[in-house]
Amino acid sequence: MKRIAIILLVLTVFASVAWSQMEHGMMGRSDRQSYSQEEGEKLFELMSISRGGQLYDNWWKATVDTKKPENDHPLWKEQSSNQRGGYDTYRCKECHGWDYRGKNGAYGKGSHYTGFKGVYEAAEKMSIKELEDVNKGVISKKHDFTAQISNKEIADLALFIKKGLIDTGKFVDGEGLPIGGNKRAGRHIFKRNCAMCHGAVGTEINFGDSEKPEFLGTVAYNNPWEFIHKVRNGQPGTRMPSAIINDWSEEDILDLLSFVRTLPKDTSEISWWSRRFGGGMQRHHRMMHGDGHLSGERGFGASQK
Numbered sequence: 689m690k691r692i693a694i695i696l697l698v699l700t701v702f703a704s705v706a707w708s709q710m711e712h713g714m715m716g717r718s719d720r721q722s723y724s725q726e727e728g729e730k731l732f733e734l735m736s737i738s739r740g741g742q743l744y745d746n747w748w749k750a751t752v753d754t755k756k757p758e759n760d761h762p763l764w765k766e767q768s769s770n771q772r773g774g775y776d777t778y779r780c781k782e783c784h785g786w787d788y789r790g791k792n793g794a795y796g797k798g799s800h801y802t803g804f805k806g807v808y809e810a811a812e813k814m815s816i817k818e819l820e821d822v823n824k825g826v827i828s829k830k831h832d833f834t835a836q837i838s839n840k841e842i843a844d845l846a847l848f849i850k851k852g853l854i855d856t857g858k859f860v861d862g863e864g865l866p867i868g869g870n871k872r873a874g875r876h877i878f879k880r881n882c883a884m885c886h887g888a889v890g891t892e893i894n895f896g897d898s899e900k901p902e903f904l905g906t907v908a909y910n911n912p913w914e915f916i917h918k919v920r921n922g923q924p925g926t927r928m929p930s931a932i933i934n935d936w937s938e939e940d941i942l943d944l945l946s947f948v949r950t951l952p953k954d955t956s957e958i959s960w961w962s963r964r965f966g967g968g969m970q971r972h973h974r975m976m977h978g979d980g981h982l983s984g985e986r987g988f989g990a991s992q993k
């Protein structure tokens with residue numbers, strides 16, 4: 689009798705979990721679902737695309753056995769407006785932009801301006817092979833990344849550029865204001881997929897420092913292009929989920945952006961939110977080690993170098 693009751697209880701819990709996953713479809717597939725070969729290949733491709741997106745963001749953080757360059761990139765000398773130096777000058781996004789438009793996009797002005805073109809047109813006109821060749825220095829010797837990353841990474845980058853880019857102009861206008869988006873729907877997505885790590889109002893992880901804090905709301909508000917890129921591809925070196933792998937629609941991402949940009953952007957706004965929402969603010973999920981920085985972990989397992 690007791691055993692049957694336990695079995696029934698387990699079945700009920702299982703069914704309700706499966707049902708809520710089916711109903712909302714946001715948390716990825718239920719484990720019980722089996723993949724066809726075609727679906728398996730599709731998933732594998734989505735994983736490579738999102739990995740390529742993370743490499744584009746920060747290839748050193750997205751790999752475990754690469755060396756962080758200390759000098760400036762050989763092409764860096766060809767511009768003088770962007771004053772950064774060292775590893776930053778090796779990040780694809782630093783020269784080509786979070787919106788993939790380089791000088792024609794958000795990096796067309798401000799401290800990130802380099803005058804370098806984007807990769808959006810290359811995605812349309814170049815084949816995957818040609819996109820790989822760019823990063824092997826076949827087209828221009830100075831654009832050779834083979835000393836930094838492996839061929840597998842170069843292949844993932846090419847796949848990301850060919851199949852993973854989106855037209856961010858469909859989400860935000862030139863000033864970074866969202867074009868539409870349903871905040872209520874965005875709030876629902878946030879609660880189910882982001883709050884467990886970033887906290888109820890996106891302030892649990894501070895990407896800046898105590899002096900100049902940067903919360904989720906800050907990023908979504910100040911740099912929606914970066915926000916969109918990271919939501920789609922995931923944050924390099926962390927277990928943050930990827931909207932590309934989870935097959936979210938463009939509408940989901942726009943809804944999420946329109947909600948998250950209303951969250952606190954600095955410390956003064958937190959007190960307003962905590963008065964409104966009370967204790968939930970104090971909960972601490974330690975995603976990172978004590979000093980607030982990521983641990984040595986930046987892994988996806990060893991790369992094939």
Ligand code: HEC
Pocket residue numbers: 744761763764777778779780781782783784804805806807809810819822823831833845849
């Ligand atoms: C230091 C700046 C810099 C960095 C870092 C950089 N690129 Fe480039 N990239 C350039 C420049 C400059 C060109 C040449 C554009 C031209 O033809 O005028 C270029 C060209 C390209 C092109 C071809 C564009 C076209 O339309 O012909 C692709 C694709 C590309 N880069 C991808 C990447 C990827 C992927 C990364 C990261 C691994 C990366 N780049 C890192 C500066 C950079």
Ligand code: HEC
Pocket residue numbers: 878881882883884885886893894895902904907914915918919923926927928929944948975982
């Ligand atoms: C499993 C935990 C986890 C989940 C779930 C998660 N994140 Fe993250 N996220 C992180 C970690 C860890 C960082 C890295 C913090 C750092 O590098 O300082 C991060 C960084 C970010 C950043 C980059 C901020 C910056 O400027 O570097 C953005 C944007 C972001 N997350 C958005 C989201 C959104 C939106 C969701 C929900 C769709 C989400 N995250 C879900 C763990 C998570």
